[in-house]
Amino acid sequence: MQEPKKFTGANGSTEVLLSKEGIIICRLVGSIDGQIATYAIDQTKRLTEKVQAQGKPTYLLIDVSGVTEQTSEARATTRRLGHFGIKEVAVLGKIKVVVLITQYLIRSAGIAKISKIFPNENKAKEWLLQPKNAKQTQDHPNNVAALVLMTICAIELIGWATQNKTLTEFTPQIAVMNPMVAVTFFALSIALFIFNRNSQKPSQKIKIFAGIIGAWLLIYSFCIWLRAGFGIDTGVDKLLFGDRLSSITLTAPRTAFNFALLSIVIFAVLDGPQRKWHQYVMYLAALIIFINSTLICLGYAYGFTLSEITGLAPMPLTTAVCFMISIYILRSLPRNPLPFFTRLIDISNKNWQSI
Secondary structure, three states: OOOOEEEEEEOOHHHHOHHHHHEEEEEEEEOHHHHHHHHHHHHHHHHHHHHHHHHOOEEEEEEEEEEEEEEEHHHHHHHHHHHHHOOEEEEEEOOOOHHHHHHHHHHHHHOOHEEEEEEOHHHHHHHOOOOOOHHOHHHHHHHHHHHHHHHHHHHHHHHHHHOHHHHHHHHOOOOOOOOOHHHHHHOOOOOOOHHHHHOOOOHHHHHHHHHHHHHHHHHHHHHHHHHHHHOOOOOHHHOOOOOHHOHHHHOHHHHHHHHHHHHOOOOOOOOOOOOOOHHHHHHHHHHHHHHHHHHHHHHHHOOOHHHHHHHHOOOOOOHHHHHHHHHHHHHHHHHHHOOOHHHHHHHHHHOOOOO
16 A cells, blocks of 8 residues: 555645555645645545556546535545546445535536435445446447447448448338448447547547548538539539439438537537537537438328438438437437436437337
């Protein structure tokens, strides 16, 4: 066990240490003001970086069982925890009011998904040190969703390459996904798979890769809008198998619209939204994509598409499904999701079959 670093303030104190099990333990006692909280956070960050430099996961135990009160400055300082890349956080507390405040701080720091509160230190340590595969995380379903997205796009591209209509059309009544749209979604699925596996502290290379995908979505959308609105054809969706494309297999304007919104969601996830308005923009974009894609699916189910009215290329069913899978993954990556939107999407995920 490393020698604890201790700091005493006016009416409270803190000590931070690295236990022999490799757990960072932060103990808080008495009235916690901004000065005490800043010291505790700085020492926690120092030890976190030390553990991560050794290639090990970072586990944090916060002992608030001796805390009597916290100032607003201390609560604001605690939000910095969300940026340290900590794997899991166990909170030790017995006083109900303090525990409630701590739960609020955990949510505002964006680490609610990786945190749990315990009344006993031994149980807290046991939870932190238990085998990784015994812990319930969202990694598995998100990774499966990314692989499904990858598979759909791969099937579409193989169909285009081999001119196999069974793989591209599935049925004659369904529009075909443009090959460049399939390539875009395939690249996006790789980015989502990698990012999801490293969502606690993604490397700069992962962020750059995801950022490139987000920028490409905006450029692609802009090019499609130029053609739909002004008749300027950049040929961006004709880069692959252009000689086989027809007006019906060009990228639909609604696909471009969804791509632009999807880029907003991606950049918001990369930025790690902390402000409420920032979160609302991100989740509104995700919600619009979800509604737009759901309407497309319902249109195919009931034999009606807007292309019959507008004369524009319709969004293929497989494209709409790919958008819904992408939103399913992205909605769980932010550290501090807005409960209203996540609850709404979760309800939709559970009841989509009845629709």
